[in-house]
Amino acid sequence: MTALPRLVIAAPSSGQGKTTIATGLMAALRRTGLEVSGHKVGPDYIDPGYHALATGRPGRNLDPHLVGEERVAPLLLHGARGADVAVIEGVMGLFDGRIGGNGFASTAHVATLTSSPVVLVVDIAMASRSVGAVVHGMTTFDPSVEIAGVILNKAGSARHAAEAAGAIDLPVLGVIDRDTSFATPSRHLGLVPAAERDRAGADLDRLADRIAELVDLEQLLRIATSAPAIDVEPWDPAHQVSAPSERRPVVAMAGGRAFTFRYAETEELLRAAGCDVVTFDPLTDTRLPEDTAGIYLGGGFPEVHAHELTANTSLRADLAAALSAGTPTVAECAGLLYLAEQVDGHPMVGALPATAAMTERLTLRYPVAIAASDSLLTRKDEEVTGHEFHRTATAPEAGPTPAWLIDGVPSGFASATLHASYLHTHWVGHPWLAQRFADAVHATASRAETLRHHGDTEATAGLLDFAVNVYAGPPPAWLDEALRGSLEDVGRYPDARPAAEAIGRRHGRSAAEVLPTAGAAEAFSLVARLRDWQCPVVVHPQFTEPHTALLQAGRRVLEVRCPADTGFALDPDAVPEQADLVVVGNPTNPTGVLHPAAALKELLRPGRLVVVDEAFMDAVAGESESLVEHAEPGLVVVRSLTKHWGIPGVRAGYLLADADVVAGLRALQPPWSVSTAAVAAMVACADPSAATEAQRRTSEIGDRRRILEAGLRKLAITHIPSSTAFVLARVGAGVHARLRDHGIAVRRADTFPGLDESWVRIAVRDETTTTRLLEALTADA
Template sequence: MTGQGKTTVATGLMAALGGAGHRVSGHKVGPDYIDPGYHALATGRPGRNLDPHLVGEDRVAPLLLHGARGADVAVVEGVMGLHDGRLGTGGFASTAHVAALTRTPVVLVVDVSRMSRSVGALVKGMADFDPAVEVVGVILNKAGSARNVAEITRSVGLPVFGVVSRDERISRPSRHLGLVPASEREESARVVERLGERIADQVDLDALLAVARSAPDLDAGPWDPDREVSAPTAGKRPVVAVAGGRAFTFRYAETEELLTAAGCDVVAFDPLTDTSLPAGTRGLYLGGGFPEVYAGELAANRSLLADLREAVRGGVPTVAECAGLLYLAESLDGAPMAGVVPAGARMTERLTLRYPEAVSPGDTLLTRAGERVTGHEFHRTALTPGRGENPAWEVEGSPEGFASPTLHASYLHVHWAGHPRLASRFAEAVHDAPSPAPAPAAPVRPSPTTRPTVPGTEPVADPLRHHGDVEARDGLLDFAVNVYPGERPDWLDRTLRTSLDGVGVYPDPEPACEAVALRHGRARGEVLATAGAAEAFTLLARLRPWKRPVVVHPQFTEPHAALEQAGHTVTAVLCAESDGFALDPAAVPEDADLVMVGNPTNPTGVLHSAESLRGLCRPGRLVVVDEAFMDALPGEPESLAGERIAGLVVLRSLTKHWSVPGIRAGYAVGDETVVRGLARVQTPWSVSAPAIAATVACVSDEAGTEAERRAKEFDDWRTDLEAGLREAGIGFVPSRAPFVLARVGEGVHARLREQGIAVRRADTFPGLGPDWVRVAVRPPETTRKLLAALARS
């Protein structure tokens, strides 16, 4: 019965039997992918599904025998209630149906935490409901007192094979589509081990084995993939790349077995960590999973996305089911995906759960017009538009998905063991596909002295290193660069000129460190002067062998680039547009040992609360808050620069607010142990004499008065800009920074350039697309020129 603990008991039983020296095969009634993942951990063999709807009644027993080949005992976990099947079909594809087809004795798992003698009535009803189903006993789960257990045992009238008490240590987390897959939980193996130990202590394994031996022989032979498909008699075995890892956990074991039998080499790759497709890829199978949970990380793996995009557009035969469809879409909850399928995906409140029959509306990579298949859908995302000109299926009267001679992508999951012709056609297309071309040479990054091409709408070669200053060249009116547009104060210019008198000796950063310590009320050892925030990012990337560094996006991309350059694999956590790009500390993975976040965030202008940032801190983790634009906010609200918190470092830059981008001046303040470590990896004399002098000047009391005046001026200018955008009907993110993120529409960035106006394209920021631009705030008379140009665009 649903919610009774079937998966807990079944998985524990598999582990317990394995621990007792038996070879065990695990099976699951229904289409579910998650439970078989736990079964695989418990048995050391692939978890298998038994579903008459997906594969037909005649294949259920052969598939059971195939999965149990070489095993001593097969354990089959049911689905929902014993007699619950496809609605309107009299229990078709229910656990009882599969038990009858396979002549398998049934042991009921009953949650008795809130019942007593009523358990007897429940069990008797189950046992008597269908004479074709042999209910042989029960396991009492979540049991309480011995007295209540005795009362229940007397009422049941069938053997009680075990009494399992509640144990929160073996509870399993769930999410919007059910349980969390085993491959996503680092502690899953230990949980399964504990399950096995508990079941071994509280269930009579010998009695259950005796019941298993009583099952009659089946009048069927094992399913054999070699009899379902054929392979070419000669030639090399082409590689079919199959998506796996934490984001792509859903696929049936028989799919890979059919492809192997059809003469293909199946090679798994992980879209979260692999930077390219497997060598020699000539086919792609992208199954199901939870890409919405890992959208930021998938989007951040730009190298693999580019490789995938090139392969699919180049005609590599590709099958994508559900998660694979989302991965091929243009975006997923705002995070850019492969962009092969012309649609965007969003999480919704509505769960789509159906068990349909689908019809092929035309000839495709997998199907021929009019062919029918059975499948299932289970997702909480929606695609806009939901289909292409050539849909993959017609499901319940509606076209769905995208299809072409080389691509088949839809939400529908199909078990290929029930429809082996799909595997045959895919394998034939893979065999016929041209051999892959040699890998192209790695793109050459522009050197610091090379001027990069400033594109209008075409992609930027290296988005993480794209900077707004290249947008504002060629005499364009500059709304792209966030440098204060006014004159520098006389005292700052005098300071910079005077600093040149000292360039004949090596620079000493001590005066800058002391001045910053005084400015923020910190001890001297808590401060490190740096050559701008850029050097600080590099030092942090080199500080430790980070196991899981996280960058919160959308934000300034340089921290991400610095980590990648140091050889780290970065986890990107995306702030959702639906939440106003606000930070959700719970979205940061628990095992993150480095978290970098901007405040206020570039390019959204969102100011995160100090409370939410403190919520990121925990033992064993370094939290880095980039406050590059905090001095542009009157009163510097939500700043953590003056707070002493273990594992927290705050970065500041003087570049923007004081109009000195050519003077790389900045500093880090925070945890003294961390600051000391940064100093150890810093190159000697990296901070120049002018930068040291500028730092001393810009944190003085005199500078504080001017900084506050400029911050209030920014506030007034931004209010004027946002009012103009609002009047023009242009969407934007309410900002607290000296810039505004506006959704002007795709192509407007280039059209503004044609009118002599530069804004910062935002599609190079992870989580944003080509319809966004970042606009630096400017005086009202200058802003009016931008608004007029937008009206013409």
């Protein structure tokens, strides 16, 4: 049992002054030193904003339609934890609820569910003694509702107030005279939110003064204290959801003057589900919060602030990129409008194929909605309760995959990563919506870590190594000699110019078009920071280091996936026109697919940089389809000596591009990042005398690959024909782990976007070693 002094502020109808008096009472009671908790019957977001201003605590909603009757009293106790008194502001008239529901979700309904006494606010501006009949009727209409007192509002004079009070059989707790200065300004959807009013705080101070002067607060508190103890447990978000992982991924939640509508419990549920909620202001913040893994865009008035939202082009671009990259996103009402292409002609984020405009018709409904499909939040045919309140409309009303069916009509837009509609839902009533969103956010954050996985972590001691795709064998004698000789120069700072000149000669390019790097990894990091990329694309399945570098640089990455049913072939048309950076491997790790040079050139556009990762090209016979000698504007080719020459510890790589791009990248490169040993390795491997050994290794790799592929065919194991030093095979779920039990390490492939745990990447090895792998696969089958 929980003792909580409480009362409901109600009225015979809307417009009687409930919000003004309830808010003033909250502020006045707080001034007496009490901790006051403010609550609102119904779905309204605006009044709780004023309650929060008055109490210094979050405003809370109590709505049986949205959360279910059984959760109303627990929610009251949750919101009022630590409070001395709770003040509950009603909605509409005391007995007015959902249309056709016989008072369901009315103020009287909530008063009954919470066993709360009611104080009636009555506007007497246009009546005197007749007010007595109104109060008498309200008191006797439903005996289960206890009306304990009356506050008279808008009295014209002391005589007028006395005439009305004399006709009332209940205690009159206060008389408020006519003072229009306390009226809250309104617009097309009701009151202007407190967060949008610069003078809201000052006006509230004046209102609290008047309420304290004109209302008997002591008698009002006696009524509140008369409320019986509540025999339910407080609602607890930790009992509704759970954290899917130990990490704390960031959910960016829109706030500020344009996005003022959201239930306090939404944030509490997300925090209980292991998320860190960070508020951002779409009017002023130029970027989403750092490490954003999920986005929540609630309600508000984007149509009022459309000009400012449009002007914030940087954030709009960041949001568009985040959605394109598959960041889990929930958008309700205002969020839907913000993600549209435009609102009343003002450009918005453009993530939804819809436009929005103000209309003459107000949409106000309290529906039961049916999920139209499986999506980020829903499963097909699930029912939820919600509310809509807007004077805008979108064209079209729904996407190809709608979010909801409301009265049989499709509404909103949905996908596996997005849920956007006009419908407001209260996640307390449907906690699985919060859980699914949190699960998706955790998965997104987890995936960022998964992208950092490398095969070298799998080739642990004692295992036969098919995971690391570095050439299995020592460096040739001449390379070993060059590396050892470089030790004589370690007393001086390294100079990468000889490497640039040697590489330029090898590929028929000028030294100004060559940038030696500390492996391909440094090249990707430099590219990620070269420009403020608005729509960077990584073609997957692909070596994940370029993707990771872009994430570390704070970029949102759009994935374009080559489907398995095409043999992971590249379709240049799948890359969106707005992409300003495209990264693609050739041949691609882990598929081994060699894309035609002509297809890669189709990706080139003015203003776009196309980065081709040729880290495994030197294992391709004749290096066919290489673009290394093509000096195309906007083309960057990245090479590495790590794999073919078996020197991963040296970190030797380079890129080739037009001189201006190279100069821009060099300006970002830390001084002396390329070691003396790496310079020596690049010079040695670029020498014409190295060509014979390079070709021998390529031929050997080809022979070994053919043996591996023949063995896989014999076992009827699906695999992708490869052109380089590894083969992607679909061995089945669980085989990766079972091979480890046989003492064999292969590279798990589910860390590559577009692949699942049934795939593994197998590095080519000599025939004897390969036979051991094939025998293990046979035994496992």
